[in-house]
Amino acid sequence: MAEAVDADEPSDAGGLTVGQVSARLGVTVRALHHWDEIGLARPSSRTAAGYRLYGAGDLERLHRVVVYRELGLDLDAIRAVLDDSTADVPGALRAQRAQVDERIERLQRLGTGLDRMIEAHERGLLLTVEQQAALFGPDWDPRWPAQARRRYGDTAQWRQYVERAASRGPEEWGAVADAVTALDRALGEAMDAGVAPGSAEANALAERHREVFASYFPLTRGMQVCLGRMYASDPGFAAHYDGVRVGLAAWFRRVVDANARAHGIDPDTATWS
Template sequence: MTNGAADDAVAPDGLTVGATASLVGVTVRTLHHWDAIGLVRPSGRTIGGYRLYSAGDVARIHRVLIYRELGLPLDDIGELLDAPAIDATVSLRRQRAQLAERISRLQGMVNAVDRMIEAASAGILLSAEEQVEIFGKQWQPSWVAEARDRWGDTAQWAQYAERSAGRTAEDWRQLAESTSALHDDLAAAKRAGVRPGSAEGNTLAERHRASIDAYFHCTHSMHVCLGRMYVADPGFAAYYDAMEPGLTLWLRDIIDANARDRGIDPEAATWT
């Protein structure tokens, strides 16, 4: 009989290594290793010298598998199996506390992923009422769905959704207040005749780009593309011109001038 055949046999006085491996769901090599390091030594041998595992040996293997599933290294498992009952209980209680902490951490990760999935679908984790209360009466909750339909398959939407998932109502309120202050300053600068390319104009353009960057990474080239869209899209144009007549065109011009000062040709700017 070959070694493999002997390993796969079931002897009267116990299970051979092959039968034991099949029973507990590990490889024969694993059992050989555990025998070599003294973790689980078979209680018997066949006449031919092959390992035989008793019911007690199999029970010890199952305990090893449980401890290994808990993340314990083999050296610690061996000490735990051979320790007095009171020492084993202390170790198990410590391991239980670590597991509870890990479960809590994993549950937090699951919740975060759930929020990201919801944010990717909904766009913002606020009710319609909360959106109007935070962003103002001029805000239309439908805008979020329209934005998702328009850009939902882009990397920028994915980044926006990821950031949105981590924001609370208070975070959104602070963003809204910052954006409102920016719009007031843009309108005031337009009325005061601030020229595109001036230091003040460039500062305002940078503030506007930073306001976009709060939602997704916005390069100067991308900022130019947004400025074009504001002018071309009637909805965006109406939104900005309601703050100050002609604000949309002026905003595009200060964005272009700011980009030009940073080496970007507005005429050749792309969404990169």
């Protein structure tokens, strides 16, 4: 209870109380008590009732403690600076400066990352129109990312997508585009070769599609069934796959459905989950 009163007890004469010092230096009473207890900054006297009183010299030392603490030095380093005549003060300050520079650099990287994440949430794709055309081909419509945001922007999959998009530049998106192109080519060749839905080769292609699609967001087999339906029914997607091979969209839907059945999923009741 005495410590609680210590902060507000008025001084008799010749010094300031803990509460007065706290207000003057902008530090907490708890901090002043702690510095006293560890011998870092002790009051030079006490009142008759045992309350701390800080004199001019005490205040000067406390001021120096506050200055070095605000510069980021820990209490042991501050003690050395104040009490050790052999301490390398410039060296300690240079080391602290190096740590500050590292923190500034980390914060700048964090700021850049936050800017990219915000932009990815708003735009969906952090590429210029020219970069998109170069990477995704002449059939790519740069309006598609904005349309996807309007349609799916409140879904978990959109958030997963933009988290990936925020860290990608043209080179990374180029690798994704190459993987998609290679998969389309493999699907067309498999269809030409008469690969039957439900066969081991067809199932492997369905799993490869899931792996490639994971570049955008994780894709369950049930969600893949829903995509297969859309590939076959949506005019834009159907035109893409049928542009690779006539009938490819319908064939790939059968491949996906058969692979889902092999994993205990009924394609007729599969949902986006």
